[in-house]
Amino acid sequence: MSTADGIGGTVSRGYGGAPLVAQRWRAEFASPGGCGGHRNGKILHVDVHLLAKRPDLIHPLAEIRWREWGGEPGLVHLSDWVRCAEQEAGHHELPVTFVAVDEAGDVLGGVGLAPYDLEECRDRSPWIIGMIVRADLRGRGVGQALVDHLERWAVGRGVERMWVATDG
Numbered sequence: 001m002s003t004a005d006g007i008g009g010t011v012s013r014g015y016g017g018a019p020l021v022a023q024r025w026r027a028e029f030a031s032p033g034g035c036g037g038h039r040n041g042k043i044l045h046v047d048v049h050l051l052a053k054r055p056d057l058i059h060p061l062a063e064i065r066w067r068e069w070g071g072e073p074g075l076v077h078l079s080d081w082v083r084c085a086e087q088e089a090g091h092h093e094l095p096v097t098f099v100a101v102d103e104a105g106d107v108l109g110g111v112g113l114a115p116y117d118l119e120e121c122r123d124r125s126p127w128i129i130g131m132i133v134r135a136d137l138r139g140r141g142v143g144q145a146l147v148d149h150l151e152r153w154a155v156g157r158g159v160e161r162m163w164v165a166t167d168g
Contacts, residue, residue: 044140045103048149051110052091057099060107061085065132088112094126098149100133100142109133111146113154113162126154128164 051057062081075081088095095114101107112129128150133142154162 044137044142046100046108046142046145047102048098048100048145050091051085051089051097051099054099055089057101057107058082058085058089061097061099061110061132064107064109064134065130068132068135088114088130095129096153097130098146098153100146107134108137108142109146111143111150113150124163126159126162128162 049057051061059082062085063078065085066075066078066081070076070078070081075084085097088097090096095112097110097112099107099110109132111131113126114129115125115127128147131143131146133146151162
C-alpha cells in the first residue's frame with residue numbers, strides 16, 4: 001500500500017487486475033503483547049457490515065463520532081451526527097459506510113467512502129471519510145479491518161484509487 005501525507009494523498013494497492021469482491025469480512029486480531037484482544041484477554045472478533053444493511057448501527061456509530069469530533073462546525077449535537085451517518089449509508093452508490101462490530105454486536109468503529117470530502121478537491125474521487133475506532137480499542141486491528149474491507153469493496157467496483165485527507 002502506498003500513502004501520501006497531506007490533502008490529496010492516495011491509497012492504492014495492486015491486485016493484478018483481478019477485482020476482489022467481499023460482501024462480509026471477518027477478522028480476528030490479538031492485542032499487542034500477545035495476550036489477546038479485548039474482553040478478558042480473548043481474541044477480538046470483528047465483523048464488518050454495510051451500514052445500509054444495518055440501520056440499527058447508525059445511532060451507535062454516530063455517537064462514537066460525536067464523542068470524538070462533536071465540536072465541528074455544523075455537527076455539534078448528537079442528532080447532527082445521526083443525520084450525517086444516515087446520509088452516508090448508501091447501498092450501491094456513494095457515499096457508503098462500513099461499521100465494525102464485535103461478537104456482542106457492539107459498534108467498534110466505522111469508515112466511509114464518498115465522492116469527495118472537501119469542496120476544493122471535487123476533481124478527485126472517491127474519498128475515504130469518517131474513519132473512527134472507539135478510543136478504548138485503538139491499536140487492536142479494528143481500523144485495519146475496516147480499511148481492508150472498504151478497499152475490497154471499492155476494488156470490486158472498479159475503483160483504482162482512493163483519496164484521503166490527513167493533517168500532514
